Amino acid sequence: MPHGNQELRKAGLKVTLPRVKILEILESTGESTQHLSAEDVYRALLDAGEDVGLATVYRVLTQFETAGLVTRHNFETGHSVFELETGEHHDHMVCVSSGEVVEFNDPVIERRQQEIALAHGFEIVDHSLVLYVRKLPDQD
Amino acid sequence: MPHGNQELRKAGLKVTLPRVKILEILESTGESTQHLSAEDVYRALLDAGEDVGLATVYRVLTQFETAGLVTRHNFETGHSVFELETGEHHDHMVCVSSGEVVEFNDPVIERRQQEIALAHGFEIVDHSLVLYVRKLPDQD
């Protein structure tokens, strides 16, 4: 019983070929893999010779999001990107020239956010922090 | 010579009725005014009896953004909202139940962001921090 079939079942989702394939693609840890758009996943499926419709990709990704298997991000790109949920919260740094995405987590910022919300009489439900960055010239 | 006509000229934009009106709407400081979507601006124009096309609203807002007169935000709402540029950077807290938007600026977080980017060999070009929050019950 391979891969994340368990997770699919646990999420109450029937183990079907498109779902398994999409999970596999999200799991494949290529460099720039991770953070894929629906289109990206769709193309990866075609490249893999799988005949899955784009609509299904959207449906499955949305189900995965609801099930907590993936997280959806809306960077400034005009479309959503999806990432496998690892359980560990992190924020993102996106390189504006290469598109490279770096994840990070900073306890100082996290704590500060809580304090700020509280000071305004709110509790944080969720948050989104994205740094748009440019690579500095090497200067070792 | 009223309002921001100067700013329009300075931006190299001809002073036309739609542009002036749209600027006025963005300047009107109603509580929940500020942070308007293209639709919001469009409706405000109609309410004011002005006959401006939605396409023009989009064009003008984009020109304003390019000119640095307004800032575009992409919260998780699926559409962009625009806000008059004040020169002072700030982040946002959006109440998930009321839609209320609170602006804040925290030097600790700002500094930390710089440090983190630097530690990864990047410089920050821009950043976006949005806290999605819920109002806490009053407990004075």
Add this chain to the structure above:
DNA sequence: GTGCCTGCAAATTGTTTGCACTTGA
């Protein structure tokens, strides 16, 4: 006057939905 602007409608892009058909349990 003339070139920047605008309105309208049509085109795009990203995403969702209706429906007949297929498939996993």
Add this chain to the structure above:
DNA sequence: TCAAGTGCAAACAATTTGCAGGCAC
């Protein structure tokens, strides 16, 4: 078997663009 899942095409929502006519300078 048979409801859940899928493919396809059509529907949608937000935004952009082409073009003929208008308005600021």
